[in-house]
Amino acid sequence: MSGTPHVADPPDVGETPPDVGEALPTWSPRRHGRLGAFFGQAGVRFGMIYACLFGASSLALAAFLWWSTAGLLDRQTEAAILVDFQGLTERLAEGGVGNLIETIEQRIAGNIDDDAVYLLVDARMQRLAGNLERWPRGVAPDFDWTNLRIDRGGIRTLARVHHADLEGGLHLLVGRDVESRVQLRGIVADAMLWAAVIAVLLGTVGAMAVRGLFRATLADISATAIAVSAGDLTRRVKVTGHSDEFDLLAETINDMLDRIARLMEGVRQVSNAIAHDLRTPITRARMRLEDAATSARTEADLHQAIERAQADLDGIVAVFQALLRIAEIEAGARRSAFSRVDVAPMLSDMAELYEAAAEEAGQTLVARIPPQAMVFGDRDMIQQAVANLLDNAMKFSPPEGVIRLGAHVAGGSGSAGGVGAGVAAGTVEIVVADDGPGIPPQDRARASQRFFRGEAARSTPGSGLGLALVQAVAMLHGGTLRLEDNAPGLRAVLVLPVGDGANGAKTGEVA
Amino acid sequence: MRPHSAAEAAMLLAATAALVLGVRAGAAQSAAPSAADRGGPQSEPLRIITYTREHCGELSRRADELMQRRPRVTPESVELRDEGKRLCAEGQIRPGIIRLRRAIMLLRAPAP
Amino acid sequence: MRILLVEDDRDVAGFVVKGLKEAGHVVEHTANGRDGLFLAASEAFDAIVLDRMLPGGVDGLRLLETLRSQGNATPVLFLSAMAQVDDRVRGLKAGGDDYMTKPFAFAELLARVEALTRRGKSEGPVTRLVVADLEMDLLSRGVKRAGQKVDLQPREFRLLEYLMRHAGQVVTRTMLLEGVWDYHFDPQTNVIDVHVSRLRQKVDKPFPTPLIHTVRNAGYMLREEAP
Structure with a gap:
C-alpha cells in the first residue's frame, strides 16, 4: 500500500527492454542510483513486504466495513423499493388500473418521510399516477435500476428508482430518496480515509520496525563475517538463547567457523612443523654434501657421504609423503572408496608379516584375532594405520618384550566376551599393546598431533607422524584412537564403527 | 536506517499524500454517482409535482373523509390536520403536506 | 629392450635415459604427449615410461587411453608427481601396468620396468618354475632343490614364487610388499628383510x-651364479 507508487516508477533502462528474469539480478545500486540502492536492501524489501501485507489486509478490512455499513443501507433501500413495487403489481392484478392508481395516491398520501417517488405511465408514456412530473428521458421503461436526480420542491436530491413494464402496456417507476444515504456514505468514506492514513502510518512504522529488526539480527552475523574475512577467526555470532531460526543460523555459522578455525590451526601447525622438522634433516644432508665436497680425501669417503645424504633425503621424502597422506585422509576424499571390509584376515597377514621381524629383534608378537571382523572403510588405510601402530610397538618395546595385536567385535552380532567392557555398540576394536615405556598421561592428548615426539622417542628414529596418521584414519572412519596405559607400556586402541555406509563417518576424537 | 532516513521520511510523506488524495477522489466519486451512473445524461433534475395547493386540498379531503368514517378521533390528528391546512394556506406547502400526511397516517392506524 | 620415455623434465629424463642405457636398453625419449602418442602408436616398444602431466595438450592419461583404445598392449609404467591414492587408481584404471611416484630411486624404476617387460612376455599358465637346481611345482605346491624337498610356509612359498618368476631381475622391497603381501606403502620396520x-x-x-x-x-635377485 505505502510503497506502490514508488515501485511502479519505471527503472530508467536504455534501449533494451528488460524482461523480468533479467531485471532481477541487475537490480544493483550502481545502475539505479540512490533509490535503487535503497530498494536493493533486503531489510527494505522485507519492510515493504510487511507494508504491502499490512496494506492489503487493511484494504480488505475496509472493504468489509464498507459492505456492512454503506452497502447495507443500499441493499436495505433497494429491498424496500422492491417490496413496494411488488405490492403495487399485486394491486394491479387484483383490481386493475384504477385500483393501482388509487393505491399509488394512498401511498403518496401516507408518505410521512416525504422520500418516495412513484410514477405510472401508459403505453404512450402519459402519466396516469404518481408524483414525478414525467418519465425520465433516456431511461428505457423496462426492468432496471437507475439513479435519478430529482427536484423536491426546490431541493435537489438523488433518488434510487426501480422501474419495469406492467401488463397492459403500463410502466411503473418506484423509488426512494437516497440523499441521506449519500451523506452517510460520505461520513463512512471520511472515516475510512482517516483509517487509511493511520494504516499508512502504522504500516510504515511497522515496516521500519521490521527492517530495523531484520538489520539488527543480521548486523551481528554480518559484523562477524566482516571480522572473520578481515582475519579475526576468533569472532563468533552471538546466540540469543531464544533457540529460534536465527539462533539456528548463528549456531550453524559458528560451527562452520569452528571447523575453519580448526583447519586453519592444523595448517598452521603443519607449516610450523615442516619449518622445524624438515629443516633439520635438510640441513644435515646439505652439510654432509658440503663437507664431502670440501674435505673428502678418498673416493670411498665421498661415496659414503653421498650415500648418507641420499638416506637423509629419503627420510625427508618419507616425512613428506606421510604428511601428504595425512592431509589426503583428513580431506576425506577417500570416503567414496569405502566398502565393507573384513579386517580379520588382513590383521592375520600383518601379524604374520611382523611376527618374523619381532622374533628377529628378540620380541614376541602375540595375535588374538577373531575369525571375522567386518568394518565399513578403506582396507589400505586401516592396514597402514595398524602397520604404524605395530611399527611403534616394535620400536619402543625392549628386547624380550611382548607385543599384542588383538581385535574384537562389539555390539551387533554378539559380544566377544569380557575383554570389551565399555565398548560402544557396533564397533570393531583393534588393539596394539606393548610393554615399552608408554606415553605419560599428560602427553597422551598431544601424542597423535603431527610431529609430536615423546621423551622416549627422542633417541629413536622417526618422524612423529605415525600416530597422527592413525588418528586421521580413525577420524575419517568415524571412529576413535584411544591411547591407554598398558602398565607398563602403551595400549593403542583403534575403534572403528561397523557402520552400514549410511552413518559411516562422523568426527572422531582422541580419548 | 541512518543514511537513508531523509529519503525514507520524504517517501513516507509522499506515499501518505498520494493515498489521501486518492481516497478523497475515490470517495467523492462514489458519493456522487449522479446521472452518469446508469440511464444516460440527465441535464435537469425531474420535479416532484406534489408540492402544490391542489395536493394540499387532496390530502385535507382524504383526512376529512377518514375523520368522518372513524367513531373516535384523537386530538393529535385533528391538530395535525389543522396545522397542515394552515401551513398550506400560508404557502408553506411542503411542511403543510407533511403534517397532513402524518394526520392521515394516524387516522389510518387501527383504533387503540 | 626398446623403451619409450615420455617425460618433460629435462634433468629427470636425462637421468633416466642414462640409467636405462647403462642397463643395456635402447631408449627413445620425447618431451611432449603428442609426439609420445605418435611414437608409441607407430613403433614397437617393449615398455613405455610415461609422465602423468605433459605439455602439448595430450597428458599421460589421455595418451594411454588413446593407445589402449587402438588395441596397443605395450606395458606402461606411470611416473608421476601426483601421489594421491586416487591418482594411482585412475592411472591403473586407464590401463597402466604400474605406477611410481616422484621422487623415486632409479634402482626401483629399473627393477619395475624390467619386471613389466617380463610380464608382457609371459604367455599361457606356467605350472613349473626352474632356476638352476631349484624347482617349484605350482600345482602340487612343492619345492625341491638338488632333488631334496624344501619345506616352506605358505607365505614363504609365495615369496619364493615371486622371486623365481622374476629370476635374473632385481626385485625391490616395495615390489615384494606389493606382490606378496599386497601392501601399498612402506612400513618403517624392515619386515621384508627378515622374511x-x-x-x-x-x-x-x-x-x-x-x-x-x-x-x-635396491633389493634382491634370484639368479644362478654369483656375479
Whole structure:
C-alpha cells in the first residue's frame, strides 16, 4: 500500500527492454542510483513486504466495513423499493388500473418521510399516477435500476428508482430518496480515509520496525563475517538463547567457523612443523654434501657421504609423503572408496608379516584375532594405520618384550566376551599393546598431533607422524584412537564403527 | 536506517499524500454517482409535482373523509390536520403536506 | 629392450635415459604427449615410461587411453608427481601396468620396468618354475632343490614364487610388499628383510651355492651364479 507508487516508477533502462528474469539480478545500486540502492536492501524489501501485507489486509478490512455499513443501507433501500413495487403489481392484478392508481395516491398520501417517488405511465408514456412530473428521458421503461436526480420542491436530491413494464402496456417507476444515504456514505468514506492514513502510518512504522529488526539480527552475523574475512577467526555470532531460526543460523555459522578455525590451526601447525622438522634433516644432508665436497680425501669417503645424504633425503621424502597422506585422509576424499571390509584376515597377514621381524629383534608378537571382523572403510588405510601402530610397538618395546595385536567385535552380532567392557555398540576394536615405556598421561592428548615426539622417542628414529596418521584414519572412519596405559607400556586402541555406509563417518576424537 | 532516513521520511510523506488524495477522489466519486451512473445524461433534475395547493386540498379531503368514517378521533390528528391546512394556506406547502400526511397516517392506524 | 620415455623434465629424463642405457636398453625419449602418442602408436616398444602431466595438450592419461583404445598392449609404467591414492587408481584404471611416484630411486624404476617387460612376455599358465637346481611345482605346491624337498610356509612359498618368476631381475622391497603381501606403502620396520633371510635359511643355507642375492641399495635377485 505505502510503497506502490514508488515501485511502479519505471527503472530508467536504455534501449533494451528488460524482461523480468533479467531485471532481477541487475537490480544493483550502481545502475539505479540512490533509490535503487535503497530498494536493493533486503531489510527494505522485507519492510515493504510487511507494508504491502499490512496494506492489503487493511484494504480488505475496509472493504468489509464498507459492505456492512454503506452497502447495507443500499441493499436495505433497494429491498424496500422492491417490496413496494411488488405490492403495487399485486394491486394491479387484483383490481386493475384504477385500483393501482388509487393505491399509488394512498401511498403518496401516507408518505410521512416525504422520500418516495412513484410514477405510472401508459403505453404512450402519459402519466396516469404518481408524483414525478414525467418519465425520465433516456431511461428505457423496462426492468432496471437507475439513479435519478430529482427536484423536491426546490431541493435537489438523488433518488434510487426501480422501474419495469406492467401488463397492459403500463410502466411503473418506484423509488426512494437516497440523499441521506449519500451523506452517510460520505461520513463512512471520511472515516475510512482517516483509517487509511493511520494504516499508512502504522504500516510504515511497522515496516521500519521490521527492517530495523531484520538489520539488527543480521548486523551481528554480518559484523562477524566482516571480522572473520578481515582475519579475526576468533569472532563468533552471538546466540540469543531464544533457540529460534536465527539462533539456528548463528549456531550453524559458528560451527562452520569452528571447523575453519580448526583447519586453519592444523595448517598452521603443519607449516610450523615442516619449518622445524624438515629443516633439520635438510640441513644435515646439505652439510654432509658440503663437507664431502670440501674435505673428502678418498673416493670411498665421498661415496659414503653421498650415500648418507641420499638416506637423509629419503627420510625427508618419507616425512613428506606421510604428511601428504595425512592431509589426503583428513580431506576425506577417500570416503567414496569405502566398502565393507573384513579386517580379520588382513590383521592375520600383518601379524604374520611382523611376527618374523619381532622374533628377529628378540620380541614376541602375540595375535588374538577373531575369525571375522567386518568394518565399513578403506582396507589400505586401516592396514597402514595398524602397520604404524605395530611399527611403534616394535620400536619402543625392549628386547624380550611382548607385543599384542588383538581385535574384537562389539555390539551387533554378539559380544566377544569380557575383554570389551565399555565398548560402544557396533564397533570393531583393534588393539596394539606393548610393554615399552608408554606415553605419560599428560602427553597422551598431544601424542597423535603431527610431529609430536615423546621423551622416549627422542633417541629413536622417526618422524612423529605415525600416530597422527592413525588418528586421521580413525577420524575419517568415524571412529576413535584411544591411547591407554598398558602398565607398563602403551595400549593403542583403534575403534572403528561397523557402520552400514549410511552413518559411516562422523568426527572422531582422541580419548 | 541512518543514511537513508531523509529519503525514507520524504517517501513516507509522499506515499501518505498520494493515498489521501486518492481516497478523497475515490470517495467523492462514489458519493456522487449522479446521472452518469446508469440511464444516460440527465441535464435537469425531474420535479416532484406534489408540492402544490391542489395536493394540499387532496390530502385535507382524504383526512376529512377518514375523520368522518372513524367513531373516535384523537386530538393529535385533528391538530395535525389543522396545522397542515394552515401551513398550506400560508404557502408553506411542503411542511403543510407533511403534517397532513402524518394526520392521515394516524387516522389510518387501527383504533387503540 | 626398446623403451619409450615420455617425460618433460629435462634433468629427470636425462637421468633416466642414462640409467636405462647403462642397463643395456635402447631408449627413445620425447618431451611432449603428442609426439609420445605418435611414437608409441607407430613403433614397437617393449615398455613405455610415461609422465602423468605433459605439455602439448595430450597428458599421460589421455595418451594411454588413446593407445589402449587402438588395441596397443605395450606395458606402461606411470611416473608421476601426483601421489594421491586416487591418482594411482585412475592411472591403473586407464590401463597402466604400474605406477611410481616422484621422487623415486632409479634402482626401483629399473627393477619395475624390467619386471613389466617380463610380464608382457609371459604367455599361457606356467605350472613349473626352474632356476638352476631349484624347482617349484605350482600345482602340487612343492619345492625341491638338488632333488631334496624344501619345506616352506605358505607365505614363504609365495615369496619364493615371486622371486623365481622374476629370476635374473632385481626385485625391490616395495615390489615384494606389493606382490606378496599386497601392501601399498612402506612400513618403517624392515619386515621384508627378515622374511627373505628366513627363506634363505631354508633355500640357500643347506646348499653350497646361494641363489638369493642382496643387491645393494635396491633389493634382491634370484639368479644362478654369483656375479
